[in-house]
Amino acid sequence: MNGYAHEMSWHTSYWPMVVSVGVLFLVPLAFSFYFVYQKPLLAALSLGIGAPLVLISIAGWVKEGLEDEHGYGTGLSVWAMPFLIVSEALLFVGFFAAYWATRLTAASWPPAGTPELSAVIPIIMTVILVSSSVTIHLAETRLEGEKYDRGWFLTWLGVTIVLGALFLGISAFEWTELFHEGFNFRTNVFSSSFFSITGFHGSHVLVGLIIFLCILIPALSGKINKSFVKAASIYWHFVDVVWFFVASQLYFW
Amino acid sequence: MNKLKSWSKIALSAATPLLAFPGLAMAEGAGAPDLRAGWDELWHELMIDIWVIGIIFALITLYLLIKYRRRRHDEEGSAPRLSKLASFGWVFVPAFLFMADDIFLAAKNFELWNKMREVPEGAYEIKVEGFMWGFDITHPGGATATNELRVPEGTPVKASLSSRDVVHSFFLPDYRVKWDMVPGMNTYLWFNSGAPGEHVMTCAEYCGTMHSGMYGKVIVMPKAEFDKWVKENAPAPEKHS
Amino acid sequence: MSTQALLEPSDTAEVAAVKQRFSLKEWIFTTDHKRVAVLYMIGAFAAFFVAGLMAMLMRTELASLGPTVTADPSTYNTWLYFHGAAMILGYQIPALTGFFANYYVPLMIGAKDVAFPRVNALSVWLFWMGIILALLTFVIPDPPDIMWTGYPPYSILTGGNTAFYTFTVLLMGFSSIAGGVNFLTTIIYMRAPGVTWGKMNMFIWCTLAAFIIQIIFVPVLGSAVTMLTFDKYLGTSFFNPAAGGSPLIYENLFWFYSHPAVYVIFLPAIGLIYEIIATFARNRIFNYKKIVYYGVMGVVGLGGIVWAHHLYVAGIPNWMILIHVFMTLIISVPVGLLMIGLLGTLYKGSIHYATPMLYAAGFLFLFLIGGLTGIPNAMSSIYIHLTDTYWMPGHFHYVMAISMTTAIIGGTYYVFPKMTGRMYNETLGRIGFILFFVGVNITFMFTMIMGVKGMPRRYYDYQQFPEIEWMQQIATVGSYIIFLGALVVLISWLHGAFYGRKVGRNPWGSRSLEWTHAPSPPPPGNYGDGVKLPDDWNPYGYGK
Ligand code: HEA
Ligand code: HEA
């Protein structure tokens, strides 16, 4: 009679706690040891503790997520993603607001020390990123129903990952070039915004790639959470849209 | 009562803030206004305003809390449901009352604000530069001082504010004025020096360890004495390095 | 008449549905919302406790002119930094949007848990890491000394460890965003059939509103402190005036979040007060729908466009001041409606003064004072004299520190029987409340008066204002009374949790789901096979 029979135990998971500890070591502690207290050894140690903890928890979390036995929020990832995107968008708004405020009140622009930025590179990067949005959409179309085709899904997901990695590669290449020309974080107010915003966008691409890997690897053995894939793909489109702002504001304005 | 006053004034003053901003209204030309008195007066009006609101709300609250105590364990609330009209009424009537008060206060505010931000003509201009932890003062004639701001009596004084290092705030409690000193920016405030005497001058924006030790005095001097001091302290031309 | 007689005499303990055995592993690695709530509660109260001790040290230091506890001003500054940051980021926001949201949201909407239980556990542990980082302040060399506002250029030039501040903010920020995404999804998509938008508890509406604010504004603070970190440690020049940046950009971004943050605290707190008053007055919510639309949503709508009232004298352009003075004053309208809603809920109620209700009654007065002292601040001309004086700690301790603490402590007494299955001791509860109420009024009334006299805040010493020493002393005495009160509260909880009388599911005689449908304490999964509600169900359906 009492419906509690099948809910007799408290649900647990190791990973949220482990990943939090990992993050504490990986970011704040490692950063502080290195930059604040100038103790590279301790910083390396922190990284050495933090990184494995984070990696192992991501793997563990993905595994658990796919085998989810209680499934309270099944299918809700897609609906949660818009809220996350609002947050992410506002993060960029913060950086852009600072950039606009500086730029619109500056006596002259660009400030001294800014080299000519290549117009070709951002165009290539845009093409790559837009294609990757198309490919992830293609991948998604054969996920369910009678059109279900795992090979197709895996192929296009793989192509997306390659495109994303290519994007990051070009970005890294551009950064190195600029460093060689003496344009770095410290150069001037524009370099501050330039590297922070492109860097933040790049880190979002990186996170997207990690998410895709977390989908790809289990999918190889047939484990797919469709709602999660859709959510990840929405996220990827968002990263794509942000890039239009990044490119138009930083390169072409 | 206060509400009534506010209603009658609204018609007159609703437009003031819009017109009087920025810099369209001039402080009446001749005698510089007394900011301290202006501030104190508005403060008192404001205190009456919020005390009246506060006491009305507090009395109603007390009444309800005492009147409707539970008498039996199975007693339940018996408030009637509101009709549609009443439910809107309970939103819009208070909203308009509150808003009326708000607009009244805003109008009053900008009246004083404009006085505080319009430097009267003929003000004595000094430069004050904040640093960790003190105020460097430069007079028009070149006389300098640290943590001692000497001004002639009965004169409007404009202080141009800047900072050498971090954000400070130049605060003269007796004159009811303060303004931030921001590195890379020039800001200002003005006050009416009044009768001879001494007043506290202190830093009001957190600026590090000795924030609380960053203070000095405003010394208001009789005109003649002040002129003498300025002359004596003016830098000799050859002393430039 | 004894208090028990006014409550539900028929309420007796049921046999626990699940055998309770303690397992540390099941607590630390839990994903259950009720246990996550308890983890939040422990973290938040730990922050309150430590930050409260800092307040006691500060008050003692201020009790006399010249050095009292420490001769080193930077020690005082570190205490104050910790006090402000921990009280807001570590205590009130997590207590309200962590502890209470976690405990109540699934129970009140008839769900088994939140949408993403693991993400929920992640947010509590990120919050804990933030607490740990903040507590490290006391052991690291060169602790942060930049106050909770962290204005550059000081925060960049200081030898103190600004990174610990920015990372504390970032960890807590991530935790809040994870919580926001989770709870918005939960509230919107996981309500039991019958819990419609028009029948949601006030607390749920307020929490929904608070999380909307969180997901929009937290990231902006995140961007601000990230730029601060870059400026200090990587050499960028966002806020460096010498290179064309401006400290004002930070100030604006900071308050763009930190003003709405006060409504993140205020909304769930007043939501709790609504629950307490509805239950103890056994009354419907006055003008429920309009209060939600115009009160709660009005605060959300206006909350984001008033931040510059912290910056009237910072050197911002005049047009901003014009807009923000108006908008800030207008906030009194939705907040006033929320107050009227509370008073209307008392009208023709049947009020029983158990401890939670005492706190709710205290809230009505404390918040009234606090809110009304916001009006002078909002007026830019009056503000010029008042800003950065003790008037401000007066304002925000009334409106935030102590008002919201009455909501948090009162709310904790209110859920106490549900959480523990036991009743606290009513006498201890009352003594704690009286001490607290008396103490806070003494301390912060004098704080405000000192401010009007010109005493600036964040002062280690006040040689230039010797005449106010006596007021500082009275404020210090008041703060010791608060401390005693808090101690009694703590004792009453510990005593109640271990030795309290056992109670059944609904000792207060409430109509709300979590009291009528779930055992005390609720088992994993809360409602077994789910909740079935009759059509005429209403969480406030009293007097029918
Ligand atoms: C929960 C927290 C909380 C809440 C709810 C509020 C509410 C308000 N606050 Fe406060 N505030 C803080 C927390 C809070 N504040 C903090 C922490 C700081 C300092 C930060 C720092 O510098 O460290 C601060 C500082 C602060 C400042 C800046 C001071 C400075 O820079 O020095 C200002 C200026 O306008 C201000 C105004 C207001 C106003 C107008 C409200 C309004 O929302 C109040 C509205 C309520 C009422 C008005 C009462 C009820 C209504 C009625 C009874 C209806 C009738 C009333 C009228 C018509 C007037 N606050
Ligand atoms: C939630 C917010 C909050 C709370 C609750 C408090 C609580 C208190 N605060 Fe403070 N305070 C701030 C937020 C808060 N404060 C902020 C934001 C600032 C500005 C910082 C800045 O300038 O940057 C400030 C600044 C501030 C100042 C100004 C200092 C200065 O400018 O130089 C002072 C001075 O009197 C002060 C005093 C107090 C006191 C006496 C209490 C007391 O009410 C504290 C009472 C609590 C305790 C003594 C804890 C005891 C607990 C127990 C015994 C256990 C109980 C446990 C449980 C109940 C579980 N606070």
Ligand code: CUA
């Ligand atoms: Cu200078 Cu505080």
Ligand SMILES: [Cu+2]
């Ligand atoms: Cu504010």
